[in-house]
Amino acid sequence: MDLGTQEAILRLVNQHGKDKLLVLLGAPDGESAEISAETVIIGDPTYAGPLAEAQLGLDVYHILEEEIRSWIPADTWDDQVGLMADVLDAEEISTAVRGMRDRRESSN
Amino acid sequence: MRETPRVNEDDRVDVREAERVQDELRALVELGEAGPQELGTVAGLDVSYAGDRLAAGFRRAHDSDDALAAGVLLENLACKATGTLALLHLIDDHGIDPDSIDYVISCSEEAVGDRYQRGGGNMGKTIAEAAGLGQASGADVKNFCAAPVPALVIAGALVASGVFRNVVVVGGGSLPKLGMKFQGHLKHGLPVLEDVVGGSAALVTSDDGASPVMRLDGVGRHRVQAGSSNPQIMEALGVQPLEELGLSMLDVDDYATELHNPEITEPQGSGNVPERNYKTLAALAARRGDIGREAIPQFMAERGMPGFAPTQGHLASALCYLPHAVRRLTSGDATRVHMIAKGSLFLGRMTQASDGMSVLLERNQGS
Amino acid sequence: MSPVFDGKFVIALGERDGVAGPAIAACAKAAGSDVVFTATECFV
Numbered sequence: 001m002d003l004g005t006q007e008a009i010l011r012l013v014n015q016h017g018k019d020k021l022l023v024l025l026g027a028p029d030g031e032s033a034e035i036s037a038e039t040v041i042i043g044d045p046t047y048a049g050p051l052a053e054a055q056l057g058l059d060v061y062h063i064l065e066e067e068i069r070s071w072i073p074a075d076t077w078d079d080q081v082g083l084m085a086d087v088l089d090a091e092e093i094s095t096a097v098r099g100m101r102d103r104r105e106s107s108n
Numbered sequence: 109m110r111e112t113p114r115v116n117e118d119d120r121v122d123v124r125e126a127e128r129v130q131d132e133l134r135a136l137v138e139l140g141e142a143g144p145q146e147l148g149t150v151a152g153l154d155v156s157y158a159g160d161r162l163a164a165g166f167r168r169a170h171d172s173d174d175a176l177a178a179g180v181l182l183e184n185l186a187c188k189a190t191g192t193l194a195l196l197h198l199i200d201d202h203g204i205d206p207d208s209i210d211y212v213i214s215c216s217e218e219a220v221g222d223r224y225q226r227g228g229g230n231m232g233k234t235i236a237e238a239a240g241l242g243q244a245s246g247a248d249v250k251n252f253c254a255a256p257v258p259a260l261v262i263a264g265a266l267v268a269s270g271v272f273r274n275v276v277v278v279g280g281g282s283l284p285k286l287g288m289k290f291q292g293h294l295k296h297g298l299p300v301l302e303d304v305v306g307g308s309a310a311l312v313t314s315d316d317g318a319s320p321v322m323r324l325d326g327v328g329r330h331r332v333q334a335g336s337s338n339p340q341i342m343e344a345l346g347v348q349p350l351e352e353l354g355l356s357m358l359d360v361d362d363y364a365t366e367l368h369n370p371e372i373t374e375p376q377g378s379g380n381v382p383e384r385n386y387k388t389l390a391a392l393a394a395r396r397g398d399i400g401r402e403a404i405p406q407f408m409a410e411r412g413m414p415g416f417a418p419t420q421g422h423l424a425s426a427l428c429y430l431p432h433a434v435r436r437l438t439s440g441d442a443t444r445v446h447m448i449a450k451g452s453l454f455l456g457r458m459t460q461a462s463d464g465m466s467v468l469l470e471r472n473q474g475s
Numbered sequence: 476m477s478p479v480f481d482g483k484f485v486i487a488l489g490e491r492d493g494v495a496g497p498a499i500a501a502c503a504k505a506a507g508s509d510v511v512f513t514a515t516e517c518f519v
Contacts, residue, residue, distance in 0.1 A: 001488070005514045009486060012511055022483035024503060026494030026515075029379050036488060046291070058486075061479065063494050063502060071477035076505035080498040082339030083391045087384065088493060289518070336495035336515065368519050378518040384492055419519055452491055452517035460497050460513060 001039045006049040009040060013056060023060040024068065028088055030096035033062050037100035057104050062097045064090040173223040183283040187218040187231060190307035191280025192238040198276065198309040210272035212236040212246035213263055215255035216280040217421050235278050254451030256427035257465040263312040264322040275312045279427060281305035282420050292376030301372045304418035308427055317474035320437035326353050326468030336462060342388050345448050345466040357393045360411060361442035364429035366450060367417045386412030425449040437471045445469040480508045489515040
């Protein structure tokens, strides 16, 4: 994850508190989604950025997950996401991000 | 290079000067006045090593101007050199009179300038000069990786409107993109696969009755109001220009999008970019009812292609297919090739937007 | 309001090849949330 983005997230955690933040991802595949989710839950897996080992435990979902999609008005969804829901593997991505959330639960 | 030299003896770097600098460095090290790490400061050089052996030195042009730092100059020079080489190939391979070229548009990724104007540019004219095009001037089109298509369209517009007769679009290579994601490759036990600096040059000229034509009435653009919505972007680039010509997506034989070689991008975690692009185009065709959903893989296979370009950004963004498109549209059996380029403007932090442009190439009716 | 969104500030981390930041942000806003950060990554 871009180092500037990691810094921004840290700033926002300090400003609003972990419990007030919801991270929504737009990664194109499971592998990429998993790395982003891991970064905001456990820490930057490459140890390159300010979120290395940060253990933020943030709430993170992918935009294609049912828990998110179902709350977005259909016309906005069609406009903004539309056929990407067909193109991307929502199943694979959801499994990957849910898996990271489960790791957070089990370590709490 | 030795067998088909594009560069004369006179053009090559003055070897004596290089040897003089090398002697100077060696003397400094032997005198103990500078250890390897200090050479950079003492001789005003950025240096690089192969193990213990001094491999290269590059002089910065200014003590405090970051825009003239050695690394920046090296990048810009690499772009100039590769772009010039491509242009020399173009002239040589096609027997073009250098003096017949009026204008050179660069669509490269470098930023030439100084601290008062960091992106002042004009790599286009710089390359024209290096290639000996005495009658040409030039300018740059800057649009991140999408630049090749607006450069081609602008070149076409200049020729079609009669401003110029012959315009070259040139793309020099990107040095920073060498080993861009080397960590991903090494992690998977692969060598550093991003080891190619590319270069490309194309001549845009008036209709000769044989060469493929650029449909200036078949240009797609990614409008501001489309935001960053992928459906709207693909619609604007992949469909609208065709509709305006009364064509369907099935009237295009080859779609040339971002053609990064997946063997390079997949190990580094970036996935298969061409495949994703073709899947999006196919899904679009399915949504429009041009094909059934079950025909998506066939659409991708027949009208798309495996990625083959090194990760040289702008060069991979449709431009690398141009020579193949020319062949397909002349000696091959294609009628239409759709070139679609995209660029990530948001990387420069001035906008959250991306951009893209597309243009349709067609077989010449006279051929 | 969704139990997931309720009372949260959204950080929209998009990717160019998937769903971009501004697109995610537009969706979150349409769902009634405030978006405090938007970014898009590009890996090629």
